[in-house]
Amino acid sequence: MKIVVFISGRGSNLKALLDDENGYKVSHVICNKREAKGLQLAQNRGVTNTYIDWSNSKQAESIASTVIEEETPGLIVLAGFMRILSTEFTAKYKNKIINIHPSLLPDYPGLNTHQRVLDDNKSMHGASVHFVDGLLDHGQVISQTHIKVQPNDTATSLANKLISKEHKLLTHTVGLIANQQLNWENNSLHYTGKPLEAPLVI
Numbered sequence: 001m002k003i004v005v006f007i008s009g010r011g012s013n014l015k016a017l018l019d020d021e022n023g024y025k026v027s028h029v030i031c032n033k034r035e036a037k038g039l040q041l042a043q044n045r046g047v048t049n050t051y052i053d054w055s056n057s058k059q060a061e062s063i064a065s066t067v068i069e070e071e072t073p074g075l076i077v078l079a080g081f082m083r084i085l086s087t088e089f090t091a092k093y094k095n096k097i098i099n100i101h102p103s104l105l106p107d108y109p110g111l112n113t114h115q116r117v118l119d120d121n122k123s124m125h126g127a128s129v130h131f132v133d134g135l136l137d138h139g140q141v142i143s144q145t146h147i148k149v150q151p152n153d154t155a156t157s158l159a160n161k162l163i164s165k166e167h168k169l170l171t172h173t174v175g176l177i178a179n180q181q182l183n184w185e186n187n188s189l190h191y192t193g194k195p196l197e198a199p200l201v202i
């Protein structure tokens with residue numbers, strides 16, 4: 001299965017996908033930051049890539065659509081893509097766009113998730129992969145990974161602990177979709193043939 005990956009920055013989740021490619025192939029990278037390390041990584045790995053200036057999001061989405069129509073990917077993966085896609089765009093690719101977010105959604109959409117978890121004295125934290133609709137970090141949650149919050153944790157220590165688990169969560173989830181173990185049937189998500197009632201824990 002071909003996947004198109006959208007990024008905005010460092011690209012460590014993109015690197016995890018490129019290093020895994022279990023049943024899927026990163027066919028194109030779209031990036032809205034010219035100086036992003038992830039864009040450099042795509043270039044170094046010989047992955048076709050497009051920088052899109054997102055200051056006019058309507059125009060940007062139209063360029064992104066053209067890339068997608070040319071690539072015809074089975075899945076679009078937002079891996080640290082820090083722009084909100086419009087409802088028109090997400091409806092056009094319904095159940096085809098997934099996002100990874102560093103919180104146990106529906107809790108803590110948006111930025112600074114690690115600090116907000118600490119401020120609320122939460123004992124558990126984690127990351128989620130979900131289908132994308134037109135709202136911020138919103139849509140059906142597919143899979144999650146958890147970490148315990150320790151008394152001496154800081155936002156940085158939580159981010160460092162979580163990122164390697166994010167890589168496993170994302171590559172594993174994309175692999176399951178690519179290998180048709182996770183799919184949509186009768187308007188609901190199925191895992192190995194059975195309806196998935198709660199997010200898959202990875």
Ligand code: GAR
Pocket residue numbers: 007008009010011012013014038079080081082100101102110127137166
């Ligand atoms: C990751 O932690 C990802 O979960 C987060 O951005 C980071 C990107 O890191 N995404 C969001 O916050 C989306 N709302 P990376 O560029 O090293 O993959």
